[in-house]
Amino acid sequence: MRTYTVALAGNPNTGKSTLFNALTGLKQHTGNWSGKTVSLASGHYEYKDARFQFIDLPGTYSLFSNSADEEVARDYIIFEKPDVTLLVLDATALERSLNLALQVLEMTDRVIVCLNLMDEAKKKGIQVNARKLADQLGVPVIPISARNNEGLDVLSEQLLLMSTGQTPTKPYRMKYNEQLEAQISGLESQLRDIVGDEYPARWLAIRFLDGDRKLIATLKERLKAADKGGISLGTAKALGSSNSGHSF
């Protein structure tokens, strides 16, 4: 049975952990990640012929490493490269949630958006057009209510489809002003020469331009370790997951 890793990302209090527990049936354990004191819960469940290993990332509003939580969540998505990043958005507060969503869409194209708390939204008279949102974001959008177990079958099916490479996506990417875009593409091609397809060159270029020293340091470490054969790029050894079959 193939195991696929799925990272759960989202704002605090969007029901990420509720979804995590609903899917994994509380079969969770927590463990420290990459030497940080922030612990990540991990658990699994099986659907059809696949096994999904879920990593519950810390709830954050952003991934620009303002805090240890954000750094852990971001590093996981970039460096551990889960098969799918499951973005849990609060259907009652989309405006707030979409900031993080756009950041994640800049980092990876293997994203599924979960519109959670749909029951709550309905109560408040909020209607969300999931199809239109999916069109605009360029990735699947699935309305669910984790605490009522609603929409989880559709979600599981979509997880399977995306993990097995059957869901083409076209994630919305922010367009910056002309001057910035020129600098981004210059840096991007230089970075691509160094990291190849291993890490998202455009996203890295944007972070470099923003002067994100922490990220640059982490990247250097990773590249050095890969050179020495200390760790092989693209494999996530911790947490016992096997996502070495990436087809990037």
Added chain:
Amino acid sequence: MDETKHRQHLHQAAIGERFLIEQVDIRGEHKRRLLDLGFVPGSVIEVLKASPLGDPTSYRVAGTVIALRKEESQLIWGKVISS
């Protein structure tokens, strides 16, 4: 800068007023944090209430309540709009 005289900062907005953000005059990680929370130019926030000693003050921004100290709210520029 004559122009700034006509503008207000967020700390000058009274309880119950709605405030349109035009500029966030803060640098670095602090600014990043405020932007992430929804204090972005173009967004309208509502002044909810001040804590018993007058500072910090809570604001409704992007559907959430966030409290800011006056050191921060004095650096967020814009104008009060009629609700």
